[in-house]
Amino acid sequence: MRKKLSECYPECDKSTIDGMLVIIVGAVVSEMEKGGLEQMTGPAASKMPSQDFSEDLWRTVWEVSNVVLQDMEKEKKKEKMKGFLQSEEVKEMYRFAGQVGIRGDMLRELRFKWAREKMEESEFYESLESFQKGESQEESREEIVGGGEGEERVTSLPKRHGKIKYKIYGLDLSDPKWAEVADKIHGNSEVMSPKEPKPVSGKCKVVAEKIMSLKEGDDPAPLLGEWVELLQPSRIDWIALLDRLKEENSHRYFEIAELVLGEESFQANTRDYSKLIDALVKQNRLEDSERILNKMNQNGILPDVITYSIEVHMYCKSGNPDKAQAALENLRAQGLQPDIKVYNSMIMAYVKAGKPTLGETLMREMETRDLKPTKEIYMALLSAFAKAGKTADADRISSTMQFAGFEPSLESCTLMVEAYGRAGDVDRARGNFDQMIKIGHKPDDRCTASMLSAYEKRNSLDEGLNLLLELEKDGFTPGVATYTVLVDWLSKLELFDEAEQVLEKIGETGEAPPFELQISLCDMYVKAGAEKKALQALGVIESKIEKLESDDFERIIRSLRSGGFLQDARRLYGMMEARGFMPSGSLKIDMMASQVVKSERER
Known part of the structure; x- marks a missing residue:
């Protein structure tokens, strides 16, 4: 107001403007005492008649008041928004979005969007409570029905802006298409899954008992056929039979479950195949699991995301990283990213196949997705590069481990000594050996053997023996690994008697x-x-x-x-x-x- 008055009366000094402000504030307070704060806001307030001020002056007062009130409301909403951003529901949706691969600005926008929706929902229910208590007359509408005596008053609910929406993790379930989907699912579930399995009695029960007592080598097909003819089973009956078989005759479960997948009345779906394949993989029955997967494809049942993940683990275990990579690409084609378990399996498969460089590429991909590789992954890659004598790669993995928060261990230091020893860089191998001692690790038999192997490549027997003497002074006792290197070294030098003495040790x-x-x-x-x-x-x-x-x-x-x-x-x-x-x-x-x-x- 001071700014507006100064613009209108530039010739007035500060004390005069202050006097004007006192008069204006007094009039505003007087009006507020008459009608309350609500009367000061809204479009009608600017047209309020007054004997003291002109219409223009009152309009200016209302404009300034509204700006102040709007700022106050914005600050209240900001504080309220902070509370909803930290609510458990919004946090849960935020974590879920992060798990399915949403990152960066999009994830932050979704978090604010969910918090805003929760706040709007809360405000809506608050307005309902205010209406019930009679505290909010502005948000209620009244209609008078009839006239004269006995008039009936009908009061409406507060008006809600927009359409009510039902959302789960950001998915709008108020769309009419979801009603159709729900009806179809409900209808299918009634057809496919009756509430309870049929009672098994009489001859059918006898056949079921025979199925439970099948021995290795017995053909289950005739008994299953007889059981089907007697019971005319539905899907729930098959499930009950398989559950019982799993408990009472687990060693025949997989064979019979595979036969059941082909039964028309079982109505096998993708999940049934996936569960059986996963169970076989966990039992290390990789040939059987691959056979089930082939049957699944032959029967025209399309794999889902879970199936592709299981497929990756299966091929990784069987030592076929190429097929595992194909399954991984199929998983990505579904629009999803692999989880940390899939990455672990793939990286370890590449390491076992002698392709650690491809494994490191996947590890870098994990890091870009904020998935922290485990220490086992780092050590597997470091070991693979060390055994191949690839010192630059081993150095890179070692540095990455330390940046990730894993301190150098005796194992990692030994691998670095081994890497430089295999590469023939004896000085760098000894440098890593001394650094390991400096940070507090005592070299063990394996580490000492790796250092001796490095000296062997340079044929520096004196340096190798001096190293052993120094370590023995500090309490080191050579073991089989160290003695094995010495026997090999002495035999190459044709010092056969000395080699025989070490062999005795x-x-x-x-x-x-x-x-x-x-x-x-x-x-x-x-x-x-x-x-x-x-x-x-x-x-x-x-x-x-x-x-x-x-x-x-x-x-x-x-x-x-x-x-x-x-x-x-x-x-x-x-x-x-x-x-x-x-x-x-x-x-x-x-x-x-x-x-x-x-x-x-x-x-």
Whole structure:
């Protein structure tokens, strides 16, 4: 008001304007005392007659008053809105939206939208309460029916703006189409699922008992056919039979459940197939679960989101990441994103398949979706990169782990030492080894063995032995892993007596020697000319041939050939090719040369 008065009376000083304001405020208060605050607002207030002020002056007073009241109302609504933003219902809808993949500005807008709707709903019911108590005359409408004496007064409810809507998690269920859907669901459920299964008695009960007592190898089909003929079952009858079978004869449950899926009266749906596939996957019966999935597709039943998720887990367990990736793409085609369990399965499948780079790509995708990878995922990727000697990748995973809040552990530090050792970077391996000790981890047998392996690649025996002496001063006791590296190293240096002494220490530990030791022993005994011991070690190796890698094959074959065990070398060479390993060029030439020499001797 001061601003408006100053504009209208620029020649007046501050004291005069103050006097005018006192008079205006007095008149406004007087009018408020007569009619209340409501009289000061609304379109009718600006036309209020007054003997003291002109119409223009009163209009200005009402405009200023309305602006102030509107600001007050806005502030009240803001405070009220804050309360609804923190209400449990809105929080629950917010969490649900986040779980289905909604993020960023859209999620914030939805939260404000839900809070505003809750506030409007609350205001509507408050107006109803005010009307019931007679406190709000503005929001009620009255009609007088009849005339004269005995007039009947009819009072209406407060007017609601817009149409009442019913929403669940932001889904508008007031749309007429949902009524049609509800009618269809209700109708189908009445047809498909009677309230109770039929009573089983007489001969039908005897047949049911026989089904429950089926032994391994018995064909259930004839009994099921007889049971169907006697009972004429509906879906609920089949469900009751399967539930009972699960409790009383669980080892035949899966076989019979698979037969029931094909029964017309069971009316199998997508969820029935998904449940059976999931149960089989959990039992590690992967071939059976894949067969059920194929039947599902053959019968024209389309998989849903749950089925695709189960399919991902199934193929990951069976070691088929390509099919698992296809199932993952089908899941995304449904408009949904995989959850953390699906990501975990996919990443671990890629690691087992020797494709950790693809696993890391999925891990980065998780991070962009605010899904925190588990420590197991980080360690699996770090281990895969370390075993492959990919130091840059291993370093990246290690750094990401620390940014995610996982402190370096003895295991992760050991893997970094192993990564640099395999890559032949002894200095960086030793740097990680010393850093591990500095942050408070004491190297164990495995970590020390990894560091010795790094020194072995550089053939720095003095440095390796000095490291062992330093660790033993601090209380370290070598174990089987450390001794195994020493035996391998000494055998390569043809220090056979020293290797035998270390071998005796392995026996003193009481632990079973690792398979890798047999490779070293075979090589050592061949070089030493100990034929009997060499063949014994070779027999152990051939009994576990699936554990050999390409480098192991190369080392054993070269050793056998140079030691004169040509027949054994050729046999191992054939096994290597059968495993799908590609021999090196030099090994191919050596084996071809030995074959030529053999042919010449035979002539």
